[in-house]
Amino acid sequence: MIFRDRSTEEWILLSISGLGAISILPFSVLRLIEEEWLLAALDSFAVVAMASIFLYVYLTGRAVLMAHLLSLICLLVLVVTVSLKGAAQTYWTYPAVLVVFFLLRPALALASVLLVIAALTTLLVGEMPPLIFAAFLLSVLATIGFTAIFAWRTRAHKEQLLRLATKDPLTGAGNRRAMEEKLLECLHSYQRTPLPMSLILLDLDNFKAVNDKFGHEEGDRILKAVTRCIQQRLRRIDQLYRFGGEEFVVITENTSLREAGLLAEALRQEVADASAELNAVTISLGVAQYHPGETGYEWLGRADRCMYQAKGQGRNSLCICNQPDQATERYKDLGSPTK
Ligand SMILES: Nc1nc2c(ncn2[C@@H]2O[C@H](COP(=O)(O)OP(=O)(O)OP(=O)(O)O)[C@@H](O)[C@H]2O)c(=O)[nH]1
Structure with a gap:
């Protein structure tokens, strides 16, 4: 079984990289059929990178470095896609934000996605009608805000559970x-x-x-x-x-x-x-x-x-x-x- 005896980190990485590779693959084929070579190359890169991360984590169980790499790939592919295709590709921002908060510590995830939003803003500000751009920006910022709160709460909860499971309550030494x-x-x-x-x-x-x-x-x-x-x-x-x-x-x-x-x-x-x-x-x-x-x-x-x-x-x-x-x-x- 793929997920048997895996840590939560491995489980998350295997799910995201596996699902990511499968869901981007049809787009990669479509781009090739439509002869959009640059986008086809970009999507193929994303599919191969995600499939490689899936295999690496599956075989070695090493998750930490791969979590950072996968986040970087998601954000990079998002920025390049938007710069190539413009406003039509902005809907990928939402899953990318969720993926990064799943994979990284909340503070690092927040810093990374805000940086990417700044890059997207410079790419899109003159491209989209002002009202539509404002709606995009506000909805993405709201998504980031809610996800960050959820990520911080989940992390605090996890740390508390870990403390309860591993520390002696009287002395604070390990149990x-x-x-x-x-x-x-x-x-x-x-x-x-x-x-x-x-x-x-x-x-x-x-x-x-x-x-x-x-x-x-x-x-x-x-x-x-x-x-x-x-x-x-x-x-x-x-x-x-x-x-x-x-x-x-x-x-x-x-x-x-x-x-x-x-x-x-x-x-x-x-x-x-x-x-x-x-x-x-x-x-x-x-x-x-x-x-x-x-x-x-x-x-x-x-x-x-x-x-x-x-x-x-x-x-x-x-x-x-x-x-x-x-x-x-x-x-x-x-x-x-x-x-
Ligand atoms: N206050 C307190 N006492 C504890 C705790 N856990 C164990 N003890 C006590 O530690 C004492 C251990 O006694 P013994 O095993 O006879 O050992 P000792 O009196 O230290 O004698 P030696 O080990 O031979 O030097 C018992 O009276 C336990 O009730 C605790 O969490 N709090």
Whole structure:
């Protein structure tokens, strides 16, 4: 199936480029029959370009660059058609506006279509009767306005849904679902390019006692403060996830065990230094580098084993996993993420 297992972006690109090529093809044939060579060449160019984009996205799944290219082709073909054929071709402006808002970010789409409208205005201003030109311009601007509002609303809605699906509501760190997706992504990218990557599993020490002593609300405040503290110290390439309860995971790509160990020590120190704000809460950490062939949860399990060793050393401590070994029992039964 063409659309099976495709991202929304691929789905939109395949639909627009496929439909575009099919709907312009008859015009291209008509122009050839009527011997309008320039327009026939232009329409044929549009058909071939759209069909090529369709094939490229279908075969590679790469959509971002093609979305920009397809928008450019649509707007270019529109301007050239109007410059060749004049006012009779202006009705193509409406679908072109819709296509560009479908394909690009709203701000970029708005800037691009306004630029094209400016170009069309200079081409048409003396060509059309003033009233008809004014009606064309106003109706196009209204279409752009409504489409822009709709595009911005849809984008805001999508971002909100993404936040709800991937962020932990209390701390704002990534949630467990996002962590599992990231682990899978890391494993796939490791199969393509085996660069070292490591993860840090960290757990708040004696947190039950904090809850019991100061109450759950204060416990929540401390969880948020620890998250902030860790996030401030992380690099841009590191991702923080709340794995559950008072347990967090940092996934560090392109990072060796030694570098991840240094980062873990910096995190431990950062939290220990903020003890006044955190009611003396500390963290224990386990660090593991990915070993080829293991699943995401086996990797996580080794870091977990180390984290428990750090707890055994008296807490506020870290332990680094040097050897591939068995995951702890609690990770063995977790089926996903796999290889
Ligand atoms: N306030 C608050 N507490 C939580 C939350 N999630 C988990 N906890 C608490 O975290 C505590 C975890 O306790 P334990 O697993 O016994 O671990 P611990 O007391 O931190 O002891 P060690 O891990 O051995 O250092 C429990 O009391 C949970 O109720 C949360 O979202 N908010």
